[in-house]
Amino acid sequence: MITERNLEIFEEMLMIHSPSKEEKEMADYVINFLENLGAEIHLDESQHTYGGNSPVIFAKIKGDVEGEGVSLNAHTDVIQPNKDLKIIKKDNIWSSDETTTLGGDDKAGLAAILTAVEYIVHNKISHEDIYVIVTPGEEQGMLGARNINWKNVYQHINPSKNLIVADNAGKANKVAYQAPTCYRFNIEIRGRKAHAGIEPEKGINAIQVASKVISEMPLLRIDEETTANVSQVTSDFPNNVVPDKCVFTGEIRSHKKEKVDQLLEQYESIVKKYTEDYTIETRCDYPALSSQDDLQFVKDIVAAYETVGVKAEPQIIGGGSDANFFAEEGFNSAIIGVGMELVHTTEEYLDTNEMILTTKALINYLSKD
Known part of the structure; x- marks a missing residue:
């Protein structure tokens, strides 16, 4: 029945x-x-x-x-x-x-x-x-x-x-x-535009800066209760323009909120090594x-x-x-x-x-x- x-x-x-x-x-x-x-x-x-x-x-x-x-x-x-x-x-x-x-x-x-x-x-x-x-x-x-x-x-x-x-x-x-709790982050790196073929030395390539930042960020399995991931990188410019903006997004999950906070602080310190022109936004997708x-x-x-x-x-x-x-x-x-x-x-x-x-x-x- x-x-x-x-x-x-x-x-x-x-x-x-x-x-x-x-x-x-x-x-x-x-x-x-x-x-x-x-x-x-x-x-x-x-x-x-x-x-x-x-x-x-x-x-x-x-x-x-x-x-x-x-x-x-x-x-x-x-x-x-x-x-x-x-x-x-x-x-x-x-x-x-x-x-x-x-x-x-x-x-x-x-x-x-x-x-x-x-x-x-x-x-x-x-x-x-x-x-x-x-x-x-x-x-x-x-x-x-x-x-x-x-x-x-x-x-x-x-x-x-x-x-x-x-x-x-x-x-x-x-x-x-x-x-775990899950936090989403959105990091915008701002550089300086220039003509990529005539005077590239006057530009600051935001994609290049972002790539240096991402390469130093702790990602994937951080420890037994924490993971992190970058899932999207966006920058849309013509080939002959040094891009002055690059945005990358990702998430951090952890069973301890303090570990999320520590990673976010570490990410910002890495960004500051390469530029002072940036924005970091975070949002809690769900609590623990x-x-x-x-x-x-x-x-x-x-x-x-x-x-x-x-x-x-x-x-x-x-x-x-x-x-x-x-x-x-x-x-x-x-x-x-x-x-x-x-x-x-x-x-x-x-x-x-x-x-x-x-x-x-x-x-x-x-x-x-």
């Missing part, structure tokens, strides 16, 4: 086209689903801040057991191209025909959550308060989670700060509890995620997986997700896998057996009978 219902819900959602910022139909599906379970719904209508068309959905299913409860999170948007999806099923492996993405990221996570909650409610299983938080725009910089109006949310609903995020790539055997209770919440989730025969392990990851922004708000987040592989590509596929294992583990975690 669980298996069939899990696959049915998953397929229904896969067939709803929901690219980032265009997720209203998907949001309506989720709202209707949760309302049919008797959930109290609050919609955070912050999508206008980034041009989206669907809210962050907060739902509460009141429990009959005292306790702090738990929050469950997944996102509604998928990576393009995804329109006109054709699902290919080979036993437990579901994929597209490779002309589109599948959308298992993150509809598999959402299907696991909705199936588990529905099972708990329909079978009248005792449980603490269950909160479901469904976000839009995750694939374009966690737009939904980033822009939540928390002050307004707390006036209507106060979700549990223990949060399970069903959005980890890979099998259902990893429970991620730590992820870490366990707030010495992994006790993670251990409880691992124990729930053990009840369905999965030997799960705590995991440190190198990417960002909605969990990072929830962590900034004080949530104690853990990210679980649902069997999605080769995500963000048209070769994406999902092992439905892994999704079903996570669904059953969630049911066991939620159940207080």
